[in-house]
Amino acid sequence: MAALINVPAKARRGDAIEIRTLTSHIMETGFRRTMDGAVVPRDIITSFTCRYNGTEIFRADLFPAIAANPYLSFFTVAKESGKFEFEWIGDNGYSSTASASITVE
Amino acid sequence: MPTTRRQFLGLAGSVTVIPIVTLRPVDATPAMLNAAIRNVVGEAPIRAGRIKLDIPPLVENGNTVPMMVSVASPMTTEDYVKSIHVFNEKNPQPNVGNFYLNPASGRAQITTRIRLADTQKVVAIARLSDDSFWQVTADVVVTLAACTEEVN
Numbered sequence: 415m416a417a418l419i420n421v422p423a424k425a426r427r428g429d430a431i432e433i434r435t436l437t438s439h440i441m442e443t444g445f446r447r448t449m450d451g452a453v454v455p456r457d458i459i460t461s462f463t464c465r466y467n468g469t470e471i472f473r474a475d476l477f478p479a480i481a482a483n484p485y486l487s488f489f490t491v492a493k494e495s496g497k498f499e500f501e502w503i504g505d506n507g508y509s510s511t512a513s514a515s516i517t518v519e
Numbered sequence: 520m521p522t523t524r525r526q527f528l529g530l531a532g533s534v535t536v537i538p539i540v541t542l543r544p545v546d547a548t549p550a551m552l553n554a555a556i557r558n559v560v561g562e563a564p565i566r567a568g569r570i571k572l573d574i575p576p577l578v579e580n581g582n583t584v585p586m587m588v589s590v591a592s593p594m595t596t597e598d599y600v601k602s603i604h605v606f607n608e609k610n611p612q613p614n615v616g617n618f619y620l621n622p623a624s625g626r627a628q629i630t631t632r633i634r635l636a637d638t639q640k641v642v643a644i645a646r647l648s649d650d651s652f653w654q655v656t657a658d659v660v661v662t663l664a665a666c667t668e669e670v671n
Contacts, residue, residue: 430594430625443634445611471624475617479610481583481632481665488618491625 417512419500424517425492433464433472434487437502437510443478459484459504467496492518552606555613556644559604560652569653570603570645576658581635581665588618590627590645590653600627601646609639610665634665 420434437459444456456478464472471490484502500512556565573587590600599622605615618629627645635641638660645653 434630443611466623469623471621473619474629475614477612477614477616479607479612479615479634481634485630485632487630488620489624489626489628491623493623 417500417502417510419498419512419514421498421514421516424519427492427494427518429492430489431492431516432487432489433498433514434485435462435464435500435512436483436485437512438483439502439504439508441478441480441482441484445478457505457508459502459508461503462486463501463503464488464490465499465501466490467494492516494518549608549613552608552613552640552642555606556604556642559617559646560644563650563652565644565652565654567654569647570643570655572641572643572655572657574641574657574659577660578635578662580663581637581661582663583632583665584635584659584661585630586633586641587628587630588643588645589629590647592627592647594620594622594625594627596622597648599624599648601648601650603627603629604644604646605633606642606644607633607635607639608641609637610635615641635659635661636664637661 417437422431425431439459440457442454442457446454448454458478459476462474463470472488474486476484495516495518498514502510570590578584588603592598592600600620603618606613607615615633620627640656640658642654642656
């Protein structure tokens with residue numbers, strides 16, 4: 415699925431950098447009903463993880479109160495050049511990944 | 520057993536006193552919110568301060584409300600924020616999100632967008648590395664509610 419990742423391409427070693435992520439997902443709450451009264455089953459992303467060169471640096475548990483197309487931003491210290499890997503896991507076996515690279519000087 | 524006027528008034532008096540006593544300790548927050556918070560915090564005391572919650576006081580559309588939580592912390596290996604937990608008062612579920620940080624985060628700040636089903640209170644709690652808990656609450660007025668509308 416489509417994801418937008420915003421990571422600075424370059425950073426100074428030791429700086430705290432902001433990572434912004436956006437992924438497309440309906441985040442159906444499971445509390446809505448159709449016109450004829452049937453509950454629309456829940457379909458949300460329940461977990462988000464970010465790894466920096468293999469080490470987990472940020473994790474989040476998401477609930478139905480997170481808006482559709484979940485946006486998350488957080489910080490990490492730029493320690494070495496390499497790769498950020500992002501993973502979203504959700505209901506009905508949903509799984510999606512993305513990655514971004516950074517040069518640290 | 521005959522009921523005297525004095526006994527009757529005594530009973531009526533005790534009945535009216537009970538709700539006041541039970542409402543006070545929970546500080547007018549619904550039981551579900553309290554239970555969700557206790558589920559994370561346990562019996563530890565929750566203090567006010569150190570944590571900041573940026574959320575608009577009035578929102579047009581509860582379907583997507585920007586929210587930023589930050590904690591005043593040096594983020595060193597000795598003193599850092601372990602996690603940030605966000606709760607709400609009147610959505611169908613009290614949890615909004617749990618966010619796990621570590622010393623390598625550099626700055627204890629997260630941003631996301633949330634849903635609010637009604638005008639209500641939003642609570643953010645930070646757990647620091649010494650396992651102390653810090654809380655902040657914000658009141659948000661919502662004009663168009665999220666979550667509960669019909670699907671066409």
